[in-house]
Amino acid sequence: MSPSFQPRRSECAAVTLTIVVIVTALSGCATTGESGNADPIEPANRPVFELNQGLDHQVVRPVAEGYEAQVPGPVRSCVRNVFSNLGDIFTSVNQLLQGEPGKAVSDISRFGINTTVGVLGCFDPASSMGLDKHKRDFGETLALWGVPPGPYVVLPLLGPSTVRDAFGLVPGWFLDPTNYVAGPAAIALKGTQIVSTRSSNLKASDLIDSAALDPYLFTRDAFLAHRLDQIYDGHPPIANADSAQPDVN
């Protein structure tokens, strides 16, 4: 929370070291002549971005719009809360890894209360009890441990990321209970999650469409700025007027 926040390094994380090596190696081989370029693999990213956009316009977005039009608001909010509640497990683990045991306890208590009193997370009584919602992911944890972001990467289907954050998705995958459901139920669950998330992003994506001259650049720069803001808990270092995207470290 402190504004004078500095990323910490952990001495004992061999995993971190490995990721640092990989990220650095990737940044090294991908770096172009331009110094401080946050997007050296733009030529590879753009086609993936177009692919994701195409898939969104053709399939995900229309389904999400239908979902928003057909399903009543309270049901949609219930579905959104159920997935958000499952996310609190992972948030709690990351709070612990980020040296915030108090918040870890608060977040896992949220999960406990909302899963029971809140009917499997459909409602959020924990918030009214003063346990505020947080969101922490493993990419942020790695950043606090000193892992540099590496180049900006657009992941197929998953969208904007960095090399570091892409690694951060792996433990998140293992800590997401929906990934332990097998068979057709798994597809239904994932599908619902995607449609629910997309439907709550409809207004934001309309806004990007109306604001962006180049949707790729706008999405990239907005994502990187937002990510930096998350990692520094709302107080990122003042950007150098001449560098478009300051480095985390």
Next chain:
Amino acid sequence: MTLSPTHALRERATSPMPERRGFKFATAAAAAVLIVLLALLAPMALAEELAPDALIKSLTADVTAAIRQDPAIRAGNARRLSELVEAKIVPHFDFNRAVQIAMGPNWRRATPEQQEELTRQFKTLVLRTYSGALAAYRDQAIAFGPLRAHPGDSEVTVRSEINQPASEPLAIEYDMEKTGADWKVYDIRVSGISLVATYRNTFSEEVRNHGIEGLIQQLSAKNRQAVTARARS
């Protein structure tokens, strides 16, 4: 004479009529004096500078109240919303500074005519995005953080948060500068994403590829496209 409001109330409760008339007269006299004083002081008070966070707070209160009370805006009437933004927000926003931030070093390479056109087009673009974000507002509570500034500062950031059910609050930050006696906003950041600075790379890329004229054309094409899109919907 009444000693204190509570004392007056107690007096009123026990022996209503005579005391009450006296109280009423005193109040009326005091009110008359106050009105005269206010009438004399009002122009001075208005001329005095408004603290940047007080300005944002009162603007936020005004605009959210207007949205709450206007069924047309709530139903998505874009023209009504843009009228509101034009009246309330535009006078307190420095588009000149904003466009210079978005342009970076290329600003100085533009002719005065190009600078004027860039400012005009960028203003339209930024206002459209801002209005679009405002249209999504639905009675959420907005909280303000303490202003971290020193008395002599001419640049401050006013921080606010929109509370949303079952999710983290949305941070809205206003970068402000003091120009003359007034405080003006030159950038707004929503969860770290700048309404202005996000364009830096886009603009420099466009200028590199197609020059400043190319950027102006791209901006005006984008703005025209948005007008026809709005007319269609």
